[in-house]
Amino acid sequence: MSLATDMFVCQMAAAEPWPENATLYQPLKGEQILLSDNASCLAVQAFLRMCNLPVQVVCRANAEYMSPSGKAPFIHVGNHVVSELGPIVQFAKAKGHSLSDGLDEIQKAEMKAYTELVNNMLLTAELYVQWCDDSTSAKITRSRYGSPYPWPLNHILAYQKQWEVRRKMKAIGWGGKSLKQVLEDVDRCCQALSQRLGTQPYFFTKQPTELDALVFGHLFTILTTQLTDDALCEKVKNYENLIKFCRRIEQQYFEEHDQESVLSSVSRCSRGSSTK
Known part of the structure; x- marks a missing residue:
């Protein structure tokens, strides 16, 4: 879309209040959704809850294609369909809902840099583990991704997706990386996030920003997702302040809303129990 079209859409969005029947679509929660999609969906849910914007979560097998x-x-x-956290944040901002308006320009630039770090490191690592680690892709990813579809479509779609992701990995220079190198990248990312967070409750102020929603979505999902081994989870578990950060957001924005809290999953993972 052109800049003029983007501005028009934002103006139209701003003119309409946030409706009570807003809907968030994501893949099937139990049997289909993968680590990376689950992290992205949780980040959006966290952001909307931090903004106190109501949304009904609907699971669809074809959410990716919708x-x-x-x-x-x-x-x-309303009449708008918006995908992924960044555009959803901008859409909410056009309606007057922002978590970072109180930041100064230096803080906003720093928040943007950490946002790019998470997307470039954690999200990419999640995709790598899912589709480029042979053990995980064979035992978990392909069967989950194709689960809603009949044979042979389930296999065709899974292998097509794997080919697309592996091609992307080669394009960004991750194609030749080993799993060990990817896990080292995750550790460096967690170390940077841990140092920035320090002893603060959130990354920039006493209140959460969009970065907090993004980091929570990815770290919490890594901590609570069952994989072939605990290697990825172990990298996050090395940083106690990040564990506490995840507990804090889960308690404040999810535990009171959800009938069944998953806080215990984080606690078990932080104590070193197996996710197998």
Whole structure:
């Protein structure tokens, strides 16, 4: 879209209040959704809850194909359909809902840098583990991704997705990396996040920002997702302040809303129990 079209859409969005029947679409929670999509969906849910914006979560087997960007999640708000955290943040901001308006320009630039770090490191690592680690892709990823579809379509779609992700990894220079190198990248990212967070409750102020929603979505999902081994989870568990950060957001924004809290999953993982 052109800049003029983007401005028009933002103006139209701003003119309409946030409806009570806003809907967030994501892949099937139990049997289909993968680590990276689950992290992205949780980050969007966290952001909307931090903004106190109501949304109904709807799971669809074809959510990826329904999304205007081809990526989950996406929201349907009034006459608008918006996908992925960044555009959803901008859409909410156009309606007067922002978590970072109180930051100065230096803080906003720093928040942007850490946002790019998370997307470039954690999200990419999640995709790598899912589709480029042979053990994980064979034992978990392909069967989950194709689970809603009949044979042979389930295999065709899974192998097509794997080919797309591996091609992307080669394009960004990750194709030749080993799993050990990817896990080292994750550790460096967690170390940078841990140092920035320090003893603060959130990354910049006493209140959460969009970065807190993004980091929570990825770290919490890594801590609570069952994989072939605990190697990825172990990298996050090395940083106690990040564990406490995840507990804090889960308690404040999810535990009171959800009938069944997953806080215990983080506690078990932080104590070193197996996710197998």
